[in-house]
Each structure stands twice: as structure tokens, then as C-alpha cells.
Amino acid sequence: MIRAPDSPPPGQFPLVLRPLPNWARPASRQPEREDAVDAAFLAGAGLAALDSIVRANPPWAGVWRQRLALTAAAASVKIAGRREDEATLRDAWCLRRPDQDPGPAGRMLGAWRQLARSSGVSAELVGEAATAFGLPADEGLSELVAAVQAPANGERPLVAAAEAATLVMAGRPEREILGLFIADAVLAQRLRWPVAVPLLAGQILHPALKTGGNGRRPRPGDSDWLRSANLAFARAAASACDLASELARRAEKLQAVAPKLRAKGAGAVIAAILNDDALTASRIGSISDRALRRLFDRLVTLGAIRELSGRDTFRLYGL
Helix, strand or coil, rough: CCCCCCCCCCCCCCCCCCCHHHHCCCCCCCHCCCCCHHHHHHHHHHHHHHHHCCCCCCCCCHHHHHHHHHHHHHHHHHHHHCCCCCHHHHHHHHHCCCCCCCCHHHHHHHHHHHCCCCCCCHHHHHHHHHHHHHCCCCCCCCHHHHHHHHHHCCHHHHHHHHHHHHHHHHCCCCHHHHHHHHHHHHHHHCCCCCCCCCCCHCCCCCHHCCCCCCCCCCCCCCCCCCCCCHHHHHHHHHHHHHHHHHHHHHHHHHHHHHHCCCCCCHHHHHHHHHHHCEECCCCCCCCCCCHHHHHHHHHHCCCCCCEEECCCCCEEEEE
């Protein structure tokens, strides 16, 4: 199981990205062959690889975490019985006015985005997430936060995360999404990561994790929940490592074309691209919206970024 050494300052260690080997990835077929020991091993191997990325804090870490937050939000929306996909969630968040409510699904995305900027578990983080997930105000949230922190001693982060989700959802099925959210926060705290990484929710709906003849998804509190959670964390870690490799290549391309950019404020734009999932051509530093659109279009032409919406208007740009 992964130990949790004290975290060094972000960026202290150089990052060398290597593909996660096949032996460290859960099977896509016949997952029932992976018992509890296999699941724990795979989760530990995946998180060990992920740990190096988190601690290195590469320049593209912001967009990486926010893309994972988007994946977690899309899964949460599906668990809640809604139909919004990642593209719809991205639109709801990016195209709203600064003071505009992004709607129920957008609020879910906002909670996961906040987790991806937070470290550890706090009553404020959990309370805001509960509200975003549509849960009623609950005076017991502070006690809940204390309870999920109590059993963990830093030696068994995966067990602590799975147990936290079970505790949150005990007798309260409407808290399922909150339980998955808190599990990620607890995991980050136990591993002493400087910033949390959305993981569990994004993979809990994977078909390979379904159980029984009716294809039921695993839920906190199930008899084999720890095994299911470990397999979900293993899949999430593998997916996050793959995304990191992809974004690292794209970020290298973006930084390579940076010297060709003459627009005033281009440095701030590049920093914003590396720090978030998607951007509109407005409200970045002192650069005008018109100049920003030209800069984004030039970066697309150079192959440094992508236009993410597929539209001719209300366009969104990202790494």
C-alpha cells in the first residue's frame, strides 16, 4: 500500500512521464478475476505513478486537474439522473456571466472544480459541495468531516478513502455523490498531496465495475465496496496518467510556439490555457476580446491549442 511521505514543495522534482505498464492496469475483460488483493495492488501501482505527477506540479497541472474534474462532474450528473454530458457542462460553466447561476449540473461541475484546487478535507469544502449537489442544509456536516478524518492514520490512504465514502452514505443514499467527492479529498489528504485530484467518481460507472445480473454499479457500503473502490481508483489513476502524457505533449507544443507570439499579454493567455479546461475569448488580463480571438485563432492554426466546441460562435479554446 502507498505510504504518505511529507510533500516537498511543488515542482521540486523533475517529472519524467512514462506510460503506465499493462500489468498495472485493471483488466477490461473478466474483471471478476481480480480479487481484493489484486485490486489493492493495482490501485497502489496506479497511485504511485500518479503521485510523481502531483508532486512535480508541472506547468499543465491546472488543466490536467480541471479536465479530471469535468470527467467527475459528468459521471456525477449521470448518477443524479441528469443528461448533461461533458460538452454541455463545459458550456454551462464557461458561457455564463460572472454573476450567473450555472444551473444544477453546472453547480456540480463547480464543486469538482473547487476540489481540484483544494487540499484535504474541510467543513467549508464539504458544505459547499453538499449544496452544489442539491443536498439540504445539514448541521451535522462538521461532525461528518471530523468522523471521516478520525479513522485514517496516513498509512492506508485507499482504505481511508473507501471508508469515508461508506460513512458519508450510511443510511443516506442521496449522499452518494458527496461520498465519492469526500473519498477523493480524504485520499489526497492521506497521501499529503498539495492539491486534490478528482478520481473515484470519474470511473465508478465503468462497465467493468458493474456487478450482478442487472449490471448494478458499485456503491459505498456494499459488501465488496473496498475492492470496487480500489479497482475504480486503479482505473482512474491509469486514465489520469494517460491524460497527463497527452497534455504534456500538447503543452510542449504550446510553449514551443510562444516565442512566435507578438500579441501583448500573450504570456498571460498561455498561463491561463495551462491552468484551466477551456477559455472563452474574453476577460483575460488587459488584452481586448478582439485581440484575444485573433490570438486564439493563431494558436489553433499553429496546432498549439484546440477549439473545443465545434461552433462558429461562442467558441471555447483549450489545450
